[in-house]
Amino acid sequence: METLEGDIPSVDFSQSIDVKPYQFEPLADTNDSRQSTGSEEENSDIEEFPNRLVNTDWCECGFCISMPTVDECICCKEIGAVQAETETGDHQCITESPIFTANCLNRHVLYVSMYEYLQNVGPLDDNQPPHEIYRYLAYRRFVRWIWHFLGKKHRKILPACVVTKIREAFPSEHYCGFKYAM
Numbered sequence: 001m002e003t004l005e006g007d008i009p010s011v012d013f014s015q016s017i018d019v020k021p022y023q024f025e026p027l028a029d030t031n032d033s034r035q036s037t038g039s040e041e042e043n044s045d046i047e048e049f050p051n052r053l054v055n056t057d058w059c060e061c062g063f064c065i066s067m068p069t070v071d072e073c074i075c076c077k078e079i080g081a082v083q084a085e086t087e088t089g090d091h092q093c094i095t096e097s098p099i100f101t102a103n104c105l106n107r108h109v110l111y112v113s114m115y116e117y118l119q120n121v122g123p124l125d126d127n128q129p130p131h132e133i134y135r136y137l138a139y140r141r142f143v144r145w146i147w148h149f150l151g152k153k154h155r156k157i158l159p160a161c162v163v164t165k166i167r168e169a170f171p172s173e174h175y176c177g178f179k180y181a182m
Contacts, residue, residue, distance in 0.1 A: 061093035063161035076159035
């Protein structure tokens with residue numbers, strides 16, 4: 001293929017080029033935190049308390065309440081990523097952080113987040129209560145703040161103090177609690 005400067009080279013299509021989709025993409029790292037289920041990684045830092053459901057001896061921040069399942073009975077001080085955020089400020093609990101208040105409890109911020117959510121997911125059911133939507137968005141905003149991006153079907157158990165504070169701001173008669181992705 002001879003080309004003059006500024007000319008587009010000609011391509012000989014008679015030669016077969018064996019290009020496969022994704023052949024030059026990097027292989028997935030099996031140790032990548034976004035690929036794991038998260039429960040074994042996260043729960044390795046958590047101390048074993050025999051009766052997490054009947055008391056709050058496991059709570060280090062002083063704002064947690066006992067949750068319906070043992071997995072949900074976790075304090076913000078027991079999760080490394082959350083604890084790192086409390087250490088940056090002078091806060092006993094992550095729920096005392098002004099970032100938490102502004103991003104997870106502010107109705108105006110959640111209202112704007114709802115439009116982004118609607119753009120990605122689609123319209124909401126007309127009968128869905130606004131508190132339920134705001135509570136869901138507050139959980140999502142907390143996860144985005146702490147873990148940035150988790151990936152599809154990768155979930156984290158939120159600290160009991162965070163769940164409690166969000167539920168106080170956006171109450172409901174029924175809560176579904178944490179569920180692993182299907």
